Amino acid sequence: MKLDHLTLVLADDHAIVRMGFRLLLEGVGARVLAEADSGEAAQRLFAEHTPDVLVMDLSMPGCGGLSALERILAREPAARVLIASAHADALTAERALKAGAAGYLCKRSAPDELLRAVGLVAAGQTYIDPEIAAVLRRADRPEHPAEALTDKEFHVFLQLAQGHSVAEVADTFHLSPNTVGTHLYRIKQKLGVQNMAELAMAAVRAGLIEV
Template sequence: MNYAHTDPRLDELTLVLADDHAIVRLGFRLLLEGVGARVLAEADSGEAAQRLVAELKPDVLVMDLSMPGCGGLSALERILARQPDARVLIASAHTDPLTAERTLKAGAAGYLCKRSSPDELLRAVALVAAGQRYLDPDIAAQLHRADRPEHPAEALTDKEFHVFLQLAQGRSVAEVADTFHLSPNTVGTHLYRIKQKLGIQNMAELAMAAVRAGVIEV
């Protein structure tokens, strides 16, 4: 992947912000509107983000991964299924290369860690709006390390990883089935394969595997 390092302007860019923390949305809004961008609307769930993007067609959607309902990854897939040209920048607390890689593979135009500086947020939004790809520099450095340890979760398929992420966040099989519009039996099959690939026996071990992989925080 080629990630550019220029700094296009943000004047008059239109955005939708999706994060379940109001204070995060406010901080993003103040930063972005302070340099001339326009925030059209805010969402606090993946479902709301999907609806607003379809209605408003912003230049960029800035979205968190961990939100109530379907969450950011599922919302990303559904948005791109309807609008393949939608530009989505994921701004997440997850700092692990595994989640970033999966998110970019799912079609996000960029991935930014929330611990980044305000200037880095502006730069990421500008690049994504200009049709370029963006990856947080700290994660890019980790990905390029030849000695980066491989985690068993890298063997999961995309659907298995999405289910793994939801279950690791404490959602039940029934809730995950509802989120992905699958039958509980299908989610149970995914869970069985996840356990086999990760060498785990129960949900407590699944949660610990997610912590070790860096996809959830403690």
Template sequence: MKLNGVRVLLADDHAMVRLGFRLLLEGAGASVIGEADCGESAVRLYAESNPDVVVMDVSMPGVGGLAALERLLVWEARARVLMLSAHHDDIVPVRALKLGARGYLCKRAAPEEFLRAVGEVARDRRYLDPELAQAVALAQLSGSANPVESLTEKELAVFLKLAEGRSVNEVASDFCLSPSTVGTHLYHIKQKLNVQNAAELTLVAVRNGLIES
């Protein structure tokens, strides 16, 4: 697929991943006008460069992809964002699309699929990874009984960080919150997910495909 003239901002904390995306995009005629290695940088670079498409990883240091998506859309409601993830679940894609992402793609997709997704989002069309489409549709239709779905946006963001092994103080720093506020979120998360400790919290995330085992 040709992407002549499409201006792209890449947001991923792995330099080699960004390089791979850059080579694919430039080979298709697009121009990469900026690279960010965390959510905060992505929001700042968007404000400075006004790209046609933001390609952003869900899992990044700092606030993370979902929170960065939310902040970016507060800044510019018409921003066209393609979210990427290495994890194959239906919970995060549903959240991302509800927040306003134009597309969602698994990182294991073929290069041609990645370029097609960028092209569709650049045209302001929605794009969802074909492997996820059915699961996402069923989750939206059924109102999924998965307890993770009961978490608020902030609780989900905190849950993902804690499940990755971040401490309460580290998560508080990531989101510019007080440790007591994160502790309150953690209390509600444990209540909703019926878990007692950090190990059980991580296990829920692994079983839902939200983090690697």
């Protein structure tokens, strides 16, 4: 597959992942304009370079990929963003697609699948990892309690489950600690958990964070 003249920004906090993506994409004619290692950097570099496609991870320092996605699309609704994540669960993929991602790729996919995903997203189409697409099509897919969370609650849930403090989450999302505390209370109620350890385990069981 050729991706001649296609421009991209890569956002992932692992330098070796960015290097691998760059080598693959530039090997078929695409041009990587910049690399980001956080959600905030992804927003800034996208605004600076306006690439054809932003390839972005979800689990990054700062606001993370999901919040960065929403902020980028709020400023540039036509942005084409392909999420490339280690999370292979349907819940995370569905959240990202509902938030406006043009595609969702699992990092464990074959290299050619990355090229196919980038090509489809750049052409204005939607790409969903085949394994995830199969799960999303299942009518009997079990619902996880996290599906009841609002978008803001889900963002806060992810940050807290990854070990960030209430103060850190408040700073990341420009909220007051009291507001984050309110979100946390509602999250615990909806998930049926009592403390932060149980909150983290709920995220692990849903496949939202790795251990």
